[in-house]
Amino acid sequence: MMPVLLWTDGLIFLLVAGLAGFVFVVRRHEHLAAPWRRVAGDPVGMAAAVLLLCFTGIAVLDSLHFRPALPAGPGGDKLGGEIQYAPEVKSLLDRALAPLIEHQEKSYSAPFASRLFIREAITLADGRTVRDFPRLQYGGAALADPDAGRAGDILVRAAAGLAGGLAVWLLLAWALRRPLRRSAARGTILYTLLAVCLIVGALAALAPHYHVFGTDKVGQDVLYATLKSIRTGVLIGALTTLITLPLAIGLGVSAGYFGGRVDDVVQYLYTTLNAIPGVLLIAAAVLMMQTQLETHPDWFETGAERADLRLLFLCMILGMTNWTGLARLLRGETLKVRELDYVVAARAFGVSNTRILLRHILPNVQHIVLISVVMDFSGLVLAEAVLSYVGVGVDPGMMSFGNMINGARLELAREPVVWWQLVAAFAFMFVLVLSANLFADSVRDALDPRSRGRS
């Protein structure tokens, strides 16, 4: 197994490390920790946080990439003694979901189906040919009589899965009993965990034997596609902010602090960028990036690297168009903070500008940065879907909610309707965005001094 580090993987690990560092610093400073304790006491916010953590977990699992070693050739020779690696890049999530990848059917099949969704000519044992729904190769393959025993089999497996989930939850609850002892949101956290455990348990028990969300046009399991889409969504939301932050903080704060020429230039920059309608600017930039990628095939070796590079560029483009809002907010706040007594005093003492910015200004505008980071996340996940529909989103070969919707939108026009792919994308995306929104609200209420004391 040869580990592969794609660009976005590196950045997402950097982000996780940064987050861990942030938590470490916050825990050591009471004044920083106080608002977060309010978030921790908010049941709705914490339930959302649990869900977000689950999504992030899947995204991180899906970011640990490697190229599996190929089995040795016949006779055990290893081509010059070296291990050969498969050309395609896999992730740990792919490894865990291996049965879902392998269980490729011929075409559409409904959720939990044991037969294909479309009729095909089947040659019977006695040589006659009839048009009927053929059995699926993997969905409900263990059943002797697919039509009679299916419901019972599903129920038994689901019950086993639910029981397993319950057991895991009990273990988790026992393990978490100390950290959660004094939390006001303990009940909600545990209930959310219970729901997650039960769903994951049932899915884990059923997925190897049935296509829980059906299969798509080429027979691929929809559950697998949805799970893979999570990484794309989370990545776009997280990486874009990572790229936005240095620009927005640097330009916004210096515009507010230094004023004069610097302020003029920064204001001009963001007014100009704002003047161009967002989607169009992104579309223009993505079109240009596409041409660049077309004309420079030497930048990437595999298709996965190409898709990854494109995703990275997309995040950069979104970041370039997204920093203006935060920069404007930071400029305004810095203008206010700059006139406060302690900053004036620091300046009178001859403290250098860099030090004033780092020690006095930044810590006092950080709540704005944090609020805007969590608020922007959900919007970016939604934007990905729209951009992919417009044709300027992630690589068409990459699994994402936008590509799923885009591929499935014509399925509703079919007769009979193929609905499961849209519903699966809708459900997962909705839960992801909803939890991001709820968490953002909770963070804003806790961190924004203006919203304190308001119902």
Next chain:
Amino acid sequence: MTAYLLRRLLYAVPILIGVNLLTFALFFLVNTPDDMARLHLGVKRVTPEAVVKWKAERGYDKPLLVNAGAAGLAKVSDTIFFEKSLAMFAFEFGASDDGRDIAEAIRTRMWPSLAIALPTFVIGLLVNITVALILLFFRRTYVEWTGVVALVAMMSVSGLFYIIGGQFLFAKVWQLAPISGYQDGINAARFVWLPILIGVVGGIGAGARWYRTLFLEEAGKDYVRTARAKGLTETRVLFRHILKNGMVPILTGAVAVFPLLFMGSLIMESFFGIPGLGSYTIDAINAQDFAIVRAMVFLGAVLYIAGLILTDVSYTLVDPRVRLQ
């Protein structure tokens, strides 16, 4: 007032120049016309002659910034920058890849876009304000709590699902509206009501929530307490005091986006086959027709700046405390 307007208009010029330079850089410097030609003709197996021909057909065969071969003024005017980028200030957008005049297309496609965007905007504004006021009226009750949760849930649904779901239910299952298409004149109503309905419903989540925050901020102010202390009824406080003052940011915000309505809605128009500017842009993006995308970027910037100026003016009209010098 006139002097102020003039100053604002002059202030818009450097921004438009910036937009112009940015689009020029994006479309001609990052990728040379040669790259574009190769992309259109297929990356592999392109003869140099085909590239030259493609460029000549579209007027991309000139030097980018300075034409050393020409004499006098033509040194600057006979270049791509002058003919393709600066010409946009005179609203001369040139021809699209299929040879049609872009300015002409914009003029005809503007109306279907407006037929959807304008009603969506006006009805949406009214609905959002009404929902926000209802939530405010039932403050600290279960109605408010449920309403706020519903709004967050509604804004967590991707706009694509509103369109796909709405089209499926109303047009396909219940057959209340044509699935797609458009006709001019009075017949347009048959085609536009469903996109408008979907647009309004899809916008409630974010819109009403935003207005609610504005109203809540207003409701926490001293004059509201005074009004209550005087013994005014809750309805009177709500409509005469909070609504009136809360309308200031709402109206000025609405004015800011008003000019952009001309641009239409990208996705809605392409789903419903409305021949407006939104679907025009989407088709251009899919066909990689850079001339159209460039024109729409510039047009969008002009409309955005028009919105900024209108906002400033409208502030003086609705808020007597604001005066322009």
